[in-house]
Amino acid sequence: MKGALPLVFSIAWTHVRSRVRQTFVGIFGVAVGVGFSVMMAALMEGSQRDFVTQLVDSLPHVSVSDEQRWPPRQPADIAYEAAEIHGLTTKQLRPGIKNPYAIMASLEAWVPGAIAPSVQSKAVIRFAGRDTAASVTGVDPRREVNVSKLSTQIRSGSLENLFKASNAIILGSGLARKVGARVGNSVVVTAGTGRTISATVVGLFHSGVAQADDGQSFVLIKTAQILAGQTGLVNELRVRVKDVLSAREIAHRIEVETGYKSLSWQEANEDLLSALQIRNLIMYTVVGAILMVASFGTYNIISTITHEKTRDIAIMKSLGFPAGTVRRIFVVESMMIGVAGVLFGWVLGYLMSIGMAQVEIKSPFMDTTHLPILYSPTHYAMAALVALTASVIAGFFPARKAAALQPVDIIRGAS
Amino acid sequence: MKPPLIESRKLTRILDGEVPATLVSEIDVSIAAGEFVAITGPSGSGKSSLLYLLGLLDIPTAGEVLIDGRATSKLSEEARAQLRLETLGFVFQFHFLLPEFSALENVMLPMRALGRLSAAQMQTRAKDILGSLGLADHAHKRPDQMSGGQRQRVAIARALANDPLVVLADEPTGNLDTASTAQVIGILRTMIAGEAGKAVVVVTHDTGLAAQADRRIHIVDGKVDQPPVVISDVTD
Known part of the structure; x- marks a missing residue:
């Protein structure tokens, strides 16, 4: 029986379960954010790794050749602090x-x-x-x-x-x-x-x-x-x-x-590696921006759901529910939506990554390849962390604001 | 002598704002056990504001509310919530039931928040209260599946959940037809005020409801006016 569950969880669960549309929209919103973050991170880092791998593999990691980096020092240079040398003939080694x-x-x-x-x-x-x-x-x-x-x-x-x-x-x-x-x-x-x-x-x-x-x-x-x-x-x-x-x-x-x-190989590809650093910066900016945008989406949806419950918050407070309990109900609710969204988002992101990996690239200079995708648990963890944080914040702040009101302020407005 | 269940001393509430509005000014009232008190007055007179203050739903600007002899103005938010939960029950003009929960669950909410009974005891008690209000068959319906009168009775059942000392009702019949109104008045009268040690305070426009009360407190412009009882005696 539900009465045996802690009150906070059972109220949160009832809200989430009975407001199917809201819950679905919330979960979908979080899932899309997580899914796209994961997919973009997989693509960006995959292409990055692919690029480095090609660089590394195209040459020996270290190549020791029979050349010298500097011409050998002349005896005059060694003997005197300053020497001017004319008409040297290169010796055939x-x-x-x-x-x-x-x-x-x-x-x-x-x-x-x-x-x-x-x-x-x-x-x-x-x-x-x-x-x-x-x-x-x-x-x-x-x-x-x-x-x-x-x-x-x-x-x-x-x-x-x-x-x-x-x-x-x-x-x-x-x-x-x-x-x-x-x-x-x-x-x-x-x-x-x-x-x-x-x-x-x-x-x-x-x-x-x-x-x-x-x-x-x-x-x-x-x-x-x-x-x-x-x-x-x-x-x-x-x-x-x-x-x-x-x-x-x-x-x-x-x-x-x-x-x-x-x-x-790094020295041999110095120019490409500096380009790589720029690419790295671009990659982190893009992935970061996607996570930001996704978390704003998450925040919007969940804070809207919480705002719609302002009246319920007033009702529960007027009955004598402590503000902390009311707040926790909504934080738990947004966490439920957040967790479900993250799980769906992982699946979505994984499927989209697989989909992207099917894309073929044809180039006259190279063999046909597929889009390089990196499947990294770090991406999934990162996207989940950001989405969950955004959901909790999105539940917490509106709920705190509503719970901090005197219930009479809301009841007055309603009647 | 036992203290009054609710007593107010020089109770004043001024709404902050660019033009501060005085809702309630220096009101002294006391509600004794067994009383059915009606607060009446014209719209905007501050009668609802007084009820909210008496019910600890609002914080007075000045003055004091004593519940069962205990001063409340210095209490923390949490302590006031706890006191509401234990000793007061509310009924509003709008039923204010939680829309996602069945009648039974709505009635059980305050009990679960208080957490004194076991889950099974809560179930039994909630069913008993609903049954005594003639709602036994509607226990598992959600608010949107019930009529206005039924919802208001569920709201009363919820107000009674933790066996409060005082039930405070704000226009409880404001949205009801005459049959439901009579039913609700009957319940308030017999179920609550009839019980030893309990009291009911009702804010109302409804003269029929006010006439049922043991005592009427007439509020005009945020102050206690001459009791209308006296005026009606004179006209008789």
């Missing part, structure tokens, strides 16, 4: 990282993640009389799987196929289309040094980034070294770190320890 495997071993001792050596060189790939310039990167397939997504991007064949032919090459899908080569064809690779080899196409990769697909190819390190005309050459170490956000610090430490220029 032997390219490549010295003792790459020793450096890798020492880095592996402390870098959290994986390291793989590679050889970068430029070449012209010739097939069926067509010449196309391309980057030829020598990789170690066994180590490469740990530092890049290359192995997952192979469309025909596999990365391991590089071992299967004496001079094996994997072409980007766009590059293969340009030269007209297929798996099994033999292409002629001419390096900048003038060395020419004949290589068998053992696979095609497709990363989805046109720049890579149209101009990149992979061979074994040994093959690349032959092309470069220098045995033992390694001119880039690729590092994949466990925590992508620590890449900058790790790159700095590698640079200090080895003296070679080491570039983190």
Whole structure:
């Protein structure tokens, strides 16, 4: 029997239950606010994450190359405080990282993640009389799987196929289309040094980034070294770190320890990252604004419901209900509407997120993708918190105002 | 000697505003147990205001209201509410029932607010009161499913819920037809004033209702006028 329930809850429940239309409008209002907040947050943060992921994945997290950041200091500079130097002739250095495997071993001792050596060189790939310039990167397939997504991007064949032919090459899908080569064809690779080899196409990769697909190819390190005309050459170490956000610090430490220029993905994408900060600001502003607007909607509906009950508040007070009890009735009522609204809003938001995730985006530069949606409990909790706070405030203030009146003020007005 | 159930001393109420309006000015009345008192007077004379002050629904600007001998002007809002709940019952011109609740639930509200009886006892008592007012069959109807007279009787039943010392009624028959009016007057007379230690105060325009009262307090311009009883004696 209802009489057994605490008075406040049973009165609130009776109000909520018997005023179906109001209750429905209230719940609907809260649900729409919560639902759209959740959906927009999922979309905004999803696209943000997607953007960062693409940035992070397109390059090694840290790339250690055989370049130096600054030209070496001249002896005169070291000996004197001020020196003027004329007519320097650049000394031709032997390219490549010295003792790459020793450096890798020492880095592996402390870098959290994986390291793989590679050889970068430029070449012209010739097939069926067509010449196309391309980057030829020598990789170690066994180590490469740990530092890049290359192995997952192979469309025909596999990365391991590089071992299967004496001079094996994997072409980007766009590059293969340009030269007209297929798996099994033999292409002629001419390096900048003038060395020419004949290589068998053992696979095609497709990363989805046109720049890579149209101009990149992979061979074994040994093959690349032959092309470069220098045995033992390694001119880039690729590092994949466990925590992508620590890449900058790790790159700095590698640079200090080895003296070679080491570039983190953040540094390589500095311009994009500053754009990302602006996007972040926009995202939080938009999500915040939606939550604000939604909470105003919630406030409006619930405070209207409470205002309509002003007379009942006077009646209950005249009977001798303490002001606190009357206030609590309406706060509980708005909480009931708020909680129900939040639950429906969650479902609504989830369904809308799923709906948005179905939207396909077609772009000539990238593969067809879907709208990126991030399903995060934080969004749901945040939207719920804001909606519940708004409902409680919307119930509390009008009820407090009404309960603070002398009942006679309302009774006088009514009669 | 037992104190009067309600007593007012120099009761004054002035409405604040750009032009302050005096509703009630220095009124001394006392309501004794067993009395059926009618407050009469022309519209705007302040008779309803006096009733609200006596019923602790309003706070006097000056003066004092004593309920069962206890001064109330210094009481907190909560204490006044509690005193209303325990000792006073109200009936207004409009029934002022809560529209979402059945007659039975409306009658039980003050009991539940007081919380002295068990749920089952409240049910029984509310049904008894409704039954004695001839509403046993309407206990589970909501106010909008009842006639005006029935609603007003439910309102009286609710006023009686916590067995109050005094029932204060503001134009209880103002919106009723003659049959219902007679019924309501009968109830107020017999059910309440008839019981030992209880009293009824009614504000009314209705001469028929006023004639039933033991005593009439005539209010003009916020002050107690000569009792009309005396005037009618003279004209006779």
